[in-house]
Amino acid sequence: MSDSSVSRRRLFGYAGAAGLGGVAGVVAGRASAANGEAPVAQDVVGRTHSPYGEQQAGIFTPKTMTGELVAFDLAPDTDRAALGRLLRAWTGDIVALMTGRPPAGDFAPDMAQAAVSLTVLVGFGPRVFELEGLAGRRPAGFQDIPPMAHDRLQDRWSGGDLLAWVSADDATSVAHAVRRLSTDAAPFASVRWRQRGFWRPLDQTGAPVTGRNLFGQVDGSANPTGDLLRETVLSTDDWLAGGTQLVVRRIEMNLDTWDEATRSRQEASVGRDLPEGAPLSGGVEHDDVDLAATVDGSPVIALDAHARVSHPSQNSGRRMLRRGLNYTAEEWTDAGLVETSGLIFSAFQANIADQFIPVQRSLDQLDALNEWTTAIGSAVFAIPPGFSEGGWIGEGLLA
Template sequence: MSHDEQTSAAAGPSGSAAAASPSGRDASAGVSRRDLMGLAIGASATSLVVGAGAGLVGGAAYGQDQARRVMDAVAPASGIHQPGITTPVQEHLHFAAYDMMARTTRDDLAELLADWTYAANRLMQGLDVSATGALGGSPEAPPDDTGEAVGLPASNLTITFGFGPSLFDARFGLEGQRPPGLERLPAFLGDDLDPLRSDGDLCIQACADDPQVAVHAIRNLSRIAFGRATIRWSQLGFGRTSKTTAAQTTPRNLFGYKDGTANILADDTAALDQNVWVSASEGPAWLAGGSYLVARRIAMLIETWDRTRLAEQDRVVGRDKAAGAPLSGGDEFTAPDFGATDATGKPRIDRRSHVSLAHPDNNGGIRILRRGYNFVDGTTDLGRLNAGLFFLSFQKSPDRFITLQKALSTDAMGEYLRHVGSGLWAVPPAPASGASIGAGLLGA
């Protein structure tokens, strides 16, 4: 969508999208949440993202130039799909998994998702979570918004929601709606999973080019969930380890290698349809146009890797560290030649290298869309970096990821990695205008 199209398609600061929170009441008119549902959930007919010119942030009026900068920073609309999948990968992440609280009902779940949808639309415009926001409410009550993003632009914020296998049980009457493939991921060789950093009824992926904007989003969505859902675990990430557009350079991971060279790009619609989006014939109706999200917290044994000679690092990865080219020759974007041999007859790309085992040519053509991030969470009790890769991927079926992960069971890189967290969620399509995320699932 062009800038002009975004402007004309979206509600401005005085439009319906900024009117009131669906969980509360309009302060001036006493309008109920149910009355506002048709007005408050974004102006785009096919996407969570509203490419609106946000004229108010934290209750302060912006000048025209500043408002335009906010508009330009809003992540572009993504059709029927949620933002944060094919959107150009931002530099920072705050990911959170949630569990619904005991004794919550289907109505509680529907209300939470409606409130989250309303708030997400505002946050992605660079607005506070409600019209009163951080500074405009009663001095005798806690502010609606925590305020740490006042004055900051939208920073390309995207917010993506997912539903975990555990959500589909008798608590909410969703047993018959669970997709057949939506099961807890099986145990993989080398897993050392922490149950307190795995799974969850719901998940939210917040990505932005400003870390404070991403943290602000999760912080406020968690506040909105109070009494209905609690955070099970969360993860901060920095330094993207993939790209989704040709204009983005290939980033490097904490091992120093280019990561995501062959990732699926946003303009490759055929590859997205074949590998990422769930079609109407491949899942329940409520998931058509959606995808499946896998998150894996992968600890890297940084100190061990740093003491490994360069030639061995290249062998393990299957690529040249400097240029990112496959060891069979060429440049970064040259297709690996797994039949190429050196003067002694040995394969130039080791059969157990990461590139060899993960490549579509060796896995029946399976491809996934990656959106991973680096993380450093201080040091361990042994004084080593508590660091690694927060792996995120989108694929049209969980079986595709499972097949690839099993193929990596003999990966030479496994000596330097520990998989310590894991989760799988179904990611529904973006809601229609006036609806909330998951409306197709809940029939709301």
Template sequence: MLTGAVAGAGATGLGAVSAAALGAVDPRLAAAGQDSQRPGLRTEAFHGPRQAGVATLPQAFCVFIALNLHRDVDRDALRRLLRVLTDDAAALTQGTAPVNDQEPWLAQNPSRLTVTVGFGPRAMAVIDADRAPQWLKPLPAFTIDKLQDRWNQGDLLLQLCCDDKLTMAHAQRVLLKDVRSFATVRWVQDGFRNTVGATPDGQTTRNLFGQVDGTVNPYPGEADHEKVVYGQGGFTPWIENGTSVVIRRIHMNLDTWDEADTPAREDSVGRRLSNGAPLTGAAEHDEPDFEAKGPLGFPVISSYSHMRRSRSDNPDERIFRRVYNYDLAVSDASGHSRSGDVRGGVSNTGLIFASYQSDPVKQFVPIQRRLAQLDMLNTWTVPIGSAVFAIPPGCEVGGFIGDTLFT
């Protein structure tokens, strides 16, 4: 038991801690000039012809949640769920607490929160099977896959991205409370990139191999992006302003990656690890020269390199990547995992590869087939999860995500 003097001092300290915990700002720590431009108050528009979270500048954190609908969920029930999700997501993304939010103060820093909804095969069958795109089904089997069913297809997708982990966790709980009368959670995949301010906005992210990841990406707002993601001027969109997302969970074996020196790593990728430049160039976005030969007459960029295998002469075989890293705690971590292992060693690390395209069969599958046939990076990576979702258009105020499919 504390004595009176000590107890008094302790109470004073606890009071200060409690004030800070409730959001009070210590004037000694407050930065001068903080105002409405601080990152926590930035928002991304929710309503509009397209859903946010696709062409949006990637946020620092993302969580992908697959849901399995209860067996008794019919068209009317799914409509009710989508309306509730839409209303609450619209509020949360703008820094406003939904009516049922029991911790409304946790919604006050939206931090560029976006919520994107996707439909799996069963959800589309419930809504209108005749309007389901033909490509909405599991991807074909690839020889490199070691898929674990717990990371595979779900009925609905919730994709939450945010620059603040606390805000995102709160939004996740609010939305999952909306869902629990209609569906169960199949899986949750948490991902991260660099935190806000650590790198310039728009800089290509790195994965946990240290690689610059996603250099060749169509830029949002340009014609190439419109074609690749929304099918404008090249494909037949499954629905106007709709797209698709392929989510591949890729285990990365850092133990065996540690055994390769920098030249071997760069040979497998086809790029310099320091700045992402092709081995025939000096800067990240230099066009690679696949015909260039080294002093011994061998190609500078190997035919088995990841960059070479992912390129195609067919301009339709392009995707838009929005990838996130994962790194999970390992209990009693020890030992050394070997090539092809998906467990063991001192880390459980990988990539949540989110690929957006108008037609996965025409755009994503040919690329993945080439990579499965011959990609040196397969030495260190193993796909362990795979899912495909149709991303419907956005909605206007008063509507709900997917409403055009119900008319």
């Protein structure tokens, strides 16, 4: 994030999941000149983000209409030096793709396009820190998520040594970027899994909103804002300083049984109403839930409500920044076509062991939403800080 966008955020003092769009990230020359006066939506969609900054783009930049997370396994002979070569090549690709130019050697140069809010976020999986010369560099608290009682993890949606998370308003641009990054990775790493998702960060008037998951819930309202956001997300640890740690969970959502629940039970399971995402204890979406509120001696926010169990006050102040994407998928099985829906859950925090894991342990035991949700994939990535012109992603670790 550039200094100018930091000060913009400080100025407005607001960076909720919806508001992130309006205040964070860097606009490096909007190409949508045909649009005339900037509508509010232009803070969120149709942007050209700078590839340069203290953080990689794709953390604080607004959520996009579409995105794809691609995890790679390192080839057996990819050592620290080879990984550095790949990261230098990827950095060149990313600078070009984000600014709408074709990367060097691109086989489809006509597909490069600015003003589609394209970002590429790169991270390292745990096995990177088993490479010779990197054993002592594993960030504090960076570890796989231990098994939870409700997990039904599948290997094919889990793990990975490298992550490239491409976000954009346009899936053709995402496909082009993924193709370029995968092709350049091929000598060093092979694709382990790809997860495609989508989100709607605008309402029907074009105003930025938090957006809904496929249960119809407004999802992301409680994300931290302002200085708290930076404290929550950003590491101060050695080479990772200015970077962060990312948890990706593929969470299947059972829409059939969810639809069978009454609307009031659905709302009680979260502690927020469905129309606006407002706390059931009163107020509007971005107000805090009032865990002490009672009606007839009973808590308004149920003891197993997601908003209570995950609330910082119940978790020694632990927080994270969530940035989920919806997905739908099918599989052909022996039993026929099986349709699934869910959320590509992602959470950024400075320290996975200190933040995500204890909160998730509570949720695993208590969260009412467990009735309808199941984690089927899990992966963690250390997200190096951003880079300046001439620098490259991961330089602090690999150079």
